[in-house]
Amino acid sequence: MGNKKPVVIGIAGGSGSGKTTVTKAIYEYFKGHSILLLEQDYYYKDQSHLPFEERLQTNYDHPLAFDNDLLIEHLQSLVEYESINKPVYDYTLHTRSQDVIPQEAKDVIILEGILVLEDERLRDLMDIKLYVDTDADLRIIRRMLRDIKERGRTLESVVDQYVTVVRPMHNQFIEPTKRYADIIIPEGGQNHVAIDLMVTKIQTILEQNAIL
Numbered sequence: 001m002g003n004k005k006p007v008v009i010g011i012a013g014g015s016g017s018g019k020t021t022v023t024k025a026i027y028e029y030f031k032g033h034s035i036l037l038l039e040q041d042y043y044y045k046d047q048s049h050l051p052f053e054e055r056l057q058t059n060y061d062h063p064l065a066f067d068n069d070l071l072i073e074h075l076q077s078l079v080e081y082e083s084i085n086k087p088v089y090d091y092t093l094h095t096r097s098q099d100v101i102p103q104e105a106k107d108v109i110i111l112e113g114i115l116v117l118e119d120e121r122l123r124d125l126m127d128i129k130l131y132v133d134t135d136a137d138l139r140i141i142r143r144m145l146r147d148i149k150e151r152g153r154t155l156e157s158v159v160d161q162y163v164t165v166v167r168p169m170h171n172q173f174i175e176p177t178k179r180y181a182d183i184i185i186p187e188g189g190q191n192h193v194a195i196d197l198m199v200t201k202i203q204t205i206l207e208q209n210a211i212l
Helices: 019-029 068-079 136-150 155-180 192-208
Strands: 007-013 035-039 084-090 095-103 108-112 128-133 183-186
Touching: 007 019, 007 155, 007 192, 019 035, 019 108, 019 128, 019 192, 035 068, 068 084, 068 108, 128 155, 128 192, 136 155, 183 192
Parallel strands: 007 108, 007 128, 035 108, 128 183
Antiparallel strands: 084 095
């Protein structure tokens, strides 16, 4: 292999920030190439040892909800060009599913999630760290529309969850990780200039890593 090494891009940002749109835009651009997407959401902790009532109390916006040890182990394997078995999370049972998704190693790895920049060990594996920074009012509007339309939630329950969990967790844990970002993209997926810059930067690194 020589010095060939995949490019690892971390994309963080609050819920509804547009980080998924940015991720998709970059992914689409390199679709013909060797690229994979690793979502932090797949790496919520296994809670099968807890009674169901306790699992219902899970705070999915807290750093401790994630099994970062497994995520780091998997990311290190992918960087070494070894395949992994990605875990699957079952949101109806609020624990890890028995299923796994086999994932082959690729030349470009996008790691996306609200807290991917929070763990220093994860940051150390990244070549580019992105934070998608979108105003709170837009984030809550997007979250409302999504949760009501796609998840059958009531307006009251979305607002209640936002005020009691999402907002305080964002301010305490997600927002502060902005300082670790190499690039802060305002207004997510609509920011075509920022996405173009990212794509160019990724190509440069790929060339340096003797991949392209």
